[in-house]
Amino acid sequence: MKISYNWVKQFIQLDWDAEKTGELLTDLGLEVEGIETYESVKGGLKGIVVGHVLTCVQHPNADRLKVTTVDLGDGEPVQIVCGAPNVAAGQKVPVATVGTTLYDADGNGFKIKKGKIRGEVSNGMICAEDELGLGESHDGIMILNEDLVPGTAASEVFAIENDTVFEIGLTPNRADAMSHYGVARDLKAGLLQKDVKLELITPSTSSFRVDNRTLKIDVDVEDKTLAPRYCGVTISGIQVKPSPEWLQHRLKAIGLTPKNNVVDVTNYVLHELGQPLHAFDANFISGNKIIVKTLESGTKFTTLDEVERELHEDDLMICDVDKPLCIAGVFGGINSGVTEHTTNVFLESAYFNPVSVRKTAKRHGLNTDASFRFERGIDPNSTEYALKRAALLIQELAGGEITSDITDSYPTKIEDFEVRVSFENITKLIGEELPRDTIKNILSSLEIKINSVTDGGLGLIIPAYRVDVQREADVIEEILRVYGYNNIKFDEKWHTSISNTSRYEDYKLQDVVATQLISQGFYEILSNSLTTASYTALSEQLKTAHNVTMLNPLSNDLSVMRQSLLFSGLEAISHNINRKQSDLKFFEFGKTYHQYSEDTREEQKHLSLLVTGNTNAETWRESKPVPTDFFYIKGIITALFDRLGLNALKSSPVKNDLFSEGLTLSLGKTKLVEFGIVKRKVLKAFDIKQEVIYADFNWDQVIDVVKNRKIKFKEIPKFPQVRRDFALLIDENTSFAEIHQIAKQSERNLLKEVSLFDVYQGKNLPEGKKSYAVSFTLQDEHKTLTDNQIDKIMNKLQQSFEKQLGAELR
Structure with a gap:
């Protein structure tokens, strides 16, 4: 999200440099990922000054060039060769001094150097408006007001915009900060903790009034669950034209392309207050009626991007009596928007169900500035205020009259909600006991009302627009982020505990x-x-x-x-x-x-x-x-x-x-x-x-x-093991499992392990026979085995194999 610093300063008169402000925003949870510079004129006219042409004579070596002497206000006139046909003595002109960088239409820069043009020294350049980025004309140099003083910086003469833009990595839960006003509101709270007390300035709408009631458009909200609040007003007799430079600069600074004065106002108010608006051409609204409803699944609708879409039965639509006009809260229709021929508009400001908008936007693969805000939750109680603000701006920039009362369908008010927070839990979660007055001041600065105060805690009323503050823990998080995570002291003594848990966890x-x-x-x-x-x-x-x-x-x-x-x-x-x-x-x-x-x-x-x-x-x-x-x-x-x-x-x-x-x-x-x-x-x-x-x-x-497995332990035997091997000639159908079983049955006490380490079938063996090389590990856990004991066991094993398997020793 891009935030213009100049725009924020309209709400809060802050004179901090951008780096310092960016640090505070990050501390408040609005992480500044980058700071950029916006210039309405690339280069900001740096190095361009007002010059007074003292003399102007024909170049001795070129018919189309003039040699001038120009006073740049430093007491020493300079000679400049100029090719403009309209240059003359006595003029006040913009001059690019030596070392200045000018930019072409593609943004490529070139530096003004001292040089010779056809044998005459030239110390600068007298500029046309396209060379300065102030227009497109190249018919001749710019002629300035005669009252200007030589040496005056051109940046003081022309209305150019130099701005700082913050790139904020806004987390999804901070719906309240999705506007310049919301960011300024957070800044005010953060500044208060630094003993900087500034007032939050809100645009006035006191001058809003109905001029006449000649164009009334009825509103029928059929689905009040998906559209809890819907406001509208008509403005007639407007003239659609390009927006003034100040408005264009505001939008360009945050990466938006200006369209026309009406559309630009709706975008301006959206980014100013966080309330999306939509302007319909009133002449295209059939039956002078707006109906907010869902349509049958499969209904075709062509959006502003000229894509025909199939609507879902759950998509909320803004319709007239004949046709759909707009996907509510997401995207407008191709035939109902404002064009250069529009004279009457119906201006919409609404609060739509966040889940419904999100599903619709995902369903159609759309992601607009409006849906971005609606699906996260906007302030339902600023809907009418934003409508008045936009209507007044449209009147100011496009003329016209307010020709209807404001229609406000708001059957069930979305109330603020209550949360109780205890001082004990604040201390427990933060890890430090904050002064109670500090806690109260922070909450007040965030527009959270304190409803009741007891020794144990506070009863709070949370504004409806704070959709992310629903629990006691959320309130404590708000207190902590404004107080400052970096202000929490760390104890030099670390406390640890060891829990007694089962090894089978x-x-x-x-x-x-x-x-x-x-x-x-x-x-x-x-x-x-x-x-x-x-x-x-x-x-x-x-x-x-x-x-x-x-x-x-x-x-x-x-x-x-x-x-x-x-x-x-x-x-x-x-x-x-x-x-x-x-x-x-x-x-x-x-x-x-x-x-x-x-x-x-x-x-x-x-x-x-x-x-x-x-x-x-x-x-x-x-x-x-x-x-x-x-x-x-x-x-x-x-x-x-x-x-x-x-x-x-x-x-x-x-x-x-x-x-x-x-x-x-x-x-x-x-x-x-x-x-x-x-x-x-x-x-x-x-x-x-x-x-x-x-x-x-x-x-x-x-x-x-x-x-449930019981582990048994036994002492490791102190006496050595003995290994003996047999090479047994057995039937090919005999398995090692049989040999293992017979061996274990023959000697249960001293025989510890039976292993197969070689199998042979083939040449030099009788047909139907195979050879198994088997090892036997013997051990007495109480004494060392004697040769007699070992031989006795091996003989017993041999006899068992011969008797039960018909085995032979090889």
């Missing part, structure tokens, strides 16, 4: 898991919980009826709450692949949202893992990168469960149709994770051509299982 377990995943090369992502409803079509298990839909979606792509973390993760995968990052490992903690019935909504927390591409980048040591696969992510998942103390998990085939193949790991009847390879059909929807492996943890269930 959600955030603690998340930290444990996240730390492990990051150490394994994963990156954490955080995606939007809002998504598109079309993703449910990618799985039969995701039902459209279970979507939690937004009442006021920002767009169709953000219209429902997600039922799965997979799709937002695939969006991130696709985004990175499209930017040449194809080796990816992501994880995300997030919630899914489900509406299982009209009254039953459920949130479920999940942990999702996504891997694709190679496990490691290509290096000089490893020229062939290893691609990620199902077993890679299985190892990651197993390591996570080991870290959480969960083992003895049961695996079963995955039943989720998002996977082409995969597993489900459960502990008892509790399903903890599903993981596998994502179906190509799903990947195709995201334009992903490489394999993606996905794991979906039910994090709520994981936490419950971990909390």
Whole structure:
């Protein structure tokens, strides 16, 4: 938002430099992102002075040039060669002195230098109006008033505008500051804390009067919910023409292009007071009646930008008895606006429902100065005042008469609202006890009325235009921003406390898991919980009826709450692949949202893992990168469960149709994770051509299982382990699980571990046989094992394998 400093000074007579004022605005929460200079004439006529032509003779070497001597007010006349046909002795003229920079129509600068023109010295340049940027004429030099004193700066002679413009990064909640008056009101409050007491000057409308009642236009507001207040008045006999320079400069300074005196007045008042207005050509209003209503869905309407739009049934429209004229609060129609032929206007000032305006503007892809203000909430009680202000300006600039009473449809007044704030909570939130008189002065300076005062706090009446101040905390924030965040003192002593929380708290377990995943090369992502409803079509298990839909979606792509973390993760995968990052490992903690019935909504927390591409980048040591696969992510998942103390998990085939193949790991009847390879059909929807492996943890269930898992501790044995190996020749159908089971049954006490470290099938083995190399780890926790004990155990194992499996030692 651009704010003109000269314009602000019309409301508050402040003589601070722009930098200092910008700092105060930032401290008040109106962050100044940049300060620019506006000049109605580029260069500000710097270096241009009034000169008195003393002599003017023909150039000896050029028929079209004259040699002049010019008094510049410094006592030493200078010689200037001039080519203008109208230059003559005795004239007062504008002179660009040596070193001055002039600008052409494109803004390109050139510097005036001392030089020779056809052999004659020239110390400056006598200028035409186009060379100074004061007009378009180049027929000859400008002739100035004879009474001017030589040496007078041209900037003092011509009515040029030099202004400072603040670029304010306005936050959406500060609807009250969307105008020059609103900024001045904040400045007044901030200055008061610096002991600078200035009055806030408001434009007077006391001269408003009805001249006659010859053009009455009736107003019928059919939808009073969407248009709580609607005002209008007619002005007849106007003359539409260009605006005066002062008004054009005001608009140009903040980046607006002047149109004509009527349209410019409506824009001026909008940026002055924050109240959008609209001027209709009264001669195009059929039946002399304005109707504020919604129309049937699909109704065609052509807006000012010459685009034909289809209206929605909820779009509020300004109509006459035959046709729509304007999208209320958003954009005007192509055939009802003010043109150079307009003589009578109907001037509208209204308060429209903010939510309705926002939905309409989003629906049609429109973002105008009017909708920007309406959708954030304007002052409903300044509607009539702004209308009078604009009507008087139109009369001043375009002539005409007020030809009707003001129509004001305001059936239900939007009241100010009450908030109670306690002194204790002010101190608690600010962290410092402010003097009570200071608190009261700040609130009064913000036009917040103090309704009651007690020892405990204040009863306040908040103006209706402060839509962002609804709670006690909001009031305290207002007090603090005006008092100044930088004025809060910091104690040199820091106070900390340590809370006694369970090691199984959600955030603690998340930290444990996240730390492990990051150490394994994963990156954490955080995606939007809002998504598109079309993703449910990618799985039969995701039902459209279970979507939690937004009442006021920002767009169709953000219209429902997600039922799965997979799709937002695939969006991130696709985004990175499209930017040449194809080796990816992501994880995300997030919630899914489900509406299982009209009254039953459920949130479920999940942990999702996504891997694709190679496990490691290509290096000089490893020229062939290893691609990620199902077993890679299985190892990651197993390591996570080991870290959480969960083992003895049961695996079963995955039943989720998002996977082409995969597993489900459960502990008892509790399903903890599903993981596998994502179906190509799903990947195709995201334009992903490489394999993606996905794991979906039910994090709520994981936490419950971990909390109920009892951890047993035992002392680390002091005595050494012993390893012995067998090379067993067994039937090819025999599994390692059978060997493991038989070994454990044969020796329950001293056999600690059974491992398979080699498998061989093929040459030199009998048909139908295979060779397993199995290791056995033995340990006695109370003493060192003897050779006799070890041999006895190994013989027992050998006999068991021979008897039960028909195994042979190789």
